[in-house]
Amino acid sequence: MKKTSLNDIAQQLGVSKTLVSLVLNGKGNEYRISEDIQKKVKELARKLNYKPNQIAKGLRTGKTNTIGLIIADIANPFFGKLGREIEREAASHGYRVMFCSSDEKAENAKLQIEMLQQGQVDGFIISPPNGSEEQIKQLKNSKTPFVLIDRYFPEIESNCVVVDNLKASCEGTEHLIKNGRKRIACITTNPGMLNMDNRLDGYKKALTDAALEVDENLIKILPFSHEIKDVMEAIKELTSLDENKIDAILFTTSKVGVMGIQCLHLLDLKIPEDVAVVSFDDLDAYKISRPSITAIAQPLEEIGKHSVKILLEAMTDKSKKKELHKIVLETKFVIRNSSIK
Amino acid sequence: MKKTSLNDIAQQLGVSKTLVSLVLNGKGNEYRISEDIQKKVKELARKLNYKPNQIAKGLRTGKTNTIGLIIADIANPFFGKLGREIEREAASHGYRVMFCSSDEKAENAKLQIEMLQQGQVDGFIISPPNGSEEQIKQLKNSKTPFVLIDRYFPEIESNCVVVDNLKASCEGTEHLIKNGRKRIACITTNPGMLNMDNRLDGYKKALTDAALEVDENLIKILPFSHEIKDVMEAIKELTSLDENKIDAILFTTSKVGVMGIQCLHLLDLKIPEDVAVVSFDDLDAYKISRPSITAIAQPLEEIGKHSVKILLEAMTDKSKKKELHKIVLETKFVIRNSSIK
DNA sequence: CTGAAAGCGCTTACAG
DNA sequence: CTGAAAGCGCTTACAG
Numbered sequence: 001m002k003k004t005s006l007n008d009i010a011q012q013l014g015v016s017k018t019l020v021s022l023v024l025n026g027k028g029n030e031y032r033i034s035e036d037i038q039k040k041v042k043e044l045a046r047k048l049n050y051k052p053n054q055i056a057k058g059l060r061t062g063k064t065n066t067i068g069l070i071i072a073d074i075a076n077p078f079f080g081k082l083g084r085e086i087e088r089e090a091a092s093h094g095y096r097v098m099f100c101s102s103d104e105k106a107e108n109a110k111l112q113i114e115m116l117q118q119g120q121v122d123g124f125i126i127s128p129p130n131g132s133e134e135q136i137k138q139l140k141n142s143k144t145p146f147v148l149i150d151r152y153f154p155e156i157e158s159n160c161v162v163v164d165n166l167k168a169s170c171e172g173t174e175h176l177i178k179n180g181r182k183r184i185a186c187i188t189t190n191p192g193m194l195n196m197d198n199r200l201d202g203y204k205k206a207l208t209d210a211a212l213e214v215d216e217n218l219i220k221i222l223p224f225s226h227e228i229k230d231v232m233e234a235i236k237e238l239t240s241l242d243e244n245k246i247d248a249i250l251f252t253t254s255k256v257g258v259m260g261i262q263c264l265h266l267l268d269l270k271i272p273e274d275v276a277v278v279s280f281d282d283l284d285a286y287k288i289s290r291p292s293i294t295a296i297a298q299p300l301e302e303i304g305k306h307s308v309k310i311l312l313e314a315m316t317d318k319s320k321k322k323e324l325h326k327i328v329l330e331t332k333f334v335i336r337n338s339s340i341k
Numbered sequence: 342m343k344k345t346s347l348n349d350i351a352q353q354l355g356v357s358k359t360l361v362s363l364v365l366n367g368k369g370n371e372y373r374i375s376e377d378i379q380k381k382v383k384e385l386a387r388k389l390n391y392k393p394n395q396i397a398k399g400l401r402t403g404k405t406n407t408i409g410l411i412i413a414d415i416a417n418p419f420f421g422k423l424g425r426e427i428e429r430e431a432a433s434h435g436y437r438v439m440f441c442s443s444d445e446k447a448e449n450a451k452l453q454i455e456m457l458q459q460g461q462v463d464g465f466i467i468s469p470p471n472g473s474e475e476q477i478k479q480l481k482n483s484k485t486p487f488v489l490i491d492r493y494f495p496e497i498e499s500n501c502v503v504v505d506n507l508k509a510s511c512e513g514t515e516h517l518i519k520n521g522r523k524r525i526a527c528i529t530t531n532p533g534m535l536n537m538d539n540r541l542d543g544y545k546k547a548l549t550d551a552a553l554e555v556d557e558n559l560i561k562i563l564p565f566s567h568e569i570k571d572v573m574e575a576i577k578e579l580t581s582l583d584e585n586k587i588d589a590i591l592f593t594t595s596k597v598g599v600m601g602i603q604c605l606h607l608l609d610l611k612i613p614e615d616v617a618v619v620s621f622d623d624l625d626a627y628k629i630s631r632p633s634i635t636a637i638a639q640p641l642e643e644i645g646k647h648s649v650k651i652l653l654e655a656m657t658d659k660s661k662k663k664e665l666h667k668i669v670l671e672t673k674f675v676i677r678n679s680s681i682k
Numbered sequence: 683c684t685g686a687a688a689g690c691g692c693t694t695a696c697a698g
Numbered sequence: 699c700t701g702a703a704a705g706c707g708c709t710t711a712c713a714g
Binding site: 003053055056058073097099258261265288 | 344392393394395396397399400405407414415416417418421422424425428429437438439440441442455456457458459460461483599602603606624625626628629630631632
Binding site: 057060 | 708710
């Protein structure tokens with residue numbers, strides 16, 4: 001069952017592989033190759049189940065029809081769903097996707113980008129970890145097309161697709177305030193990452209706008225790679241404050257949110273009676289949880305579609321003056337039982 | 342910023358690319374190339390930041406160091422986590438992974454396999470959809486190494502890594518019986534798929550072993566691509582049975598389970614008081630749900646490790662008498678509040 | 683209308 | 699110890 005190559009077809013038909021290649025690539029008419037021969041070539045190709053070797057094609061044309069996707073962790077539902085959307089959109093344009101989980105480590109992302117850059121992919125969609133500025137700059141210098149998602153580096157001009165984190169976070173916090181919460185905590189992580197910083201800023205802005213004090217004691221910034229014990233500690237501290245205890249928490253990621261809700265359950269704190277909860281990212285878990293959890297949902301399908309489209313444009317646009325796109329999408333605030341009276 | 346090739350190094354040093362290739366592939370000593378030259382080559386390679394073009398290498402050697410992963414849906418947490426484990430294990434052996442979501446459609450899997458088979462991957466890890474027997478047979482005929490996961494086709498001899506679905510399901514059902522449940526329903530899907538059929542059989546076996554009647558009215562088999570309304574309908578039927586109502590449900594997938602739990606909530610049925618719940622696959626959602634949900638957890642890390650190892654073995658073993666491996670792993674039963682009195 | 687030839691960037695017998 | 703050459707399977711100027 002050896003695979004059939006262009007040559008096999010050419011030999012059997014007694015023509016050159018040039019001709020076969022031309023016909024099979026739909027350039028038969030363009031080169032005015034006789035209908036008769038075209039038909040024969042196509043028939044034999046079908047009969048021998050010919051499939052062009054993409055690797056050889058890639059070497060020759062410099063195109064692989066593959067996109068490199070670098071995200072934090074494909075097992076994280078947020079990235080899993082986003083990955084699916086990207087895969088779907090890419091497939092509809094004839095592209096495949098190679099995925100790499102960086103675990104938010106710049107070192108990993110660096111290796112993965114370098115690896116895939118060796119002729120393996122035509123471009124990248126990247127959720128860049130903290131500290132990967134240099135890598136992204138190099139990517140840019142090397143003229144490899146890419147688009148950043150979820151976050152970006154303001155000092156590096158590049159394509160990117162993100163959501164309005166500040167606004168989203170502000171909206172979530174305002175909602176808690178409107179529902180009578182006064183001592184609202186924020187548990188976040190990955191400081192220095194733009195999206196996270198913006199979410200924290202949005203929280204602060206909402207408080208300030210409502211003439212509430214921004215109490216630094218109510219802000220817990222978890223270490224980079226956080227575990228449930230870190231979340232537990234943060235919540236214990238927040239709920240054992242001497243004066244008035246907290247009455248709400250805004251979680252800036254669903255990973256922290258899931259852990260946080262587990263902790264609240266373990267501590268026998270009632271949601272929303274004791275502590276109201278709003279979390280970034282909408283999960284299945286939030287829908288079936290009792291109480292259901294109010295969430296700030298990101299438009300995953302749109303992020304996927306936009307990022308692929310922009311990338312394709314950058315990959316195919318031969319003109320030197322490539323336009324950079326910065327897309328900022330809106331989130332959707334889904335009010336459930338965890339945050340209302 | 343053109344990429345540097347073997348030739349660039351060879352020319353600058355005034356040696357042949359043969360030599361450069363040899364040195365850079367660590368065969369310098371084997372071919373007794375002088376230390377001096379070896380050093381020069383390596384230094385220049387580092388200086389020029391030389392990275393071999395994997396595509397060219399692949400064309401020449403017929404190896405891509407890439408694994409094709411075909412699963413139902415990367416956005417499904419089960420496959421997302423499994424994908425992560427496979428990625429991790431593959432990376433530790435220097436392999437990348439290309440993933441494709443088949444949506445459980447044989448047609449999609451067929452196209453994806455054919456696409457990647459054109460020199461793009463060295464082997465496959467596949468969770469084969471219903472009706473993809475022919476495709477798998479062809480894959481086998483073409484001598485492409487592959488391993489099936491999650492399910493397999495008994496009539497096709499192949500590598501596979503699965504769990505003991507019958508036993509797991511039996512165990513889950515027994516647990517419900519031990520906790521005093523008598524009218525236990527089973528909501529399942531994808532009939533004809535071996536893993537699903539085994540799960541249903543395990544449910545029946547547990548009932549029979551406990552001398553309970555297997556009531557076909559209590560078994561709901563959802564259509565292939567199911568939506569929440571299908572689940573809702575099934576549950577409504579189950580809970581409105583004239584005689585004695587059901588007092589427990591075994592969900593054979595977490596996708597059905599999540600929907601089912603939502604429906605129970607919507608119908609104001611109390612878990613576990615009115616209906617006890619056990620579900621296949623352990624999700625974050627099940628941990629934070631109130632009540633927490635008893636789950637049959639699959640050993641994702643083990644599945645990932647085994648499948649990659651077996652595949653690598655099949656890909657590297659040059660001897661003709663390749664051994665086929667069939668690995669059956671144990672699940673872990675995690676008892677939570679949804680199933681106990 | 684069709685074919686011979688070059689070349690993408692590598693590796694690997696083969697020769698000396 | 700080192701190099702010239704062939705070849706992996708394609709595509710694409712170029713020539714006729």
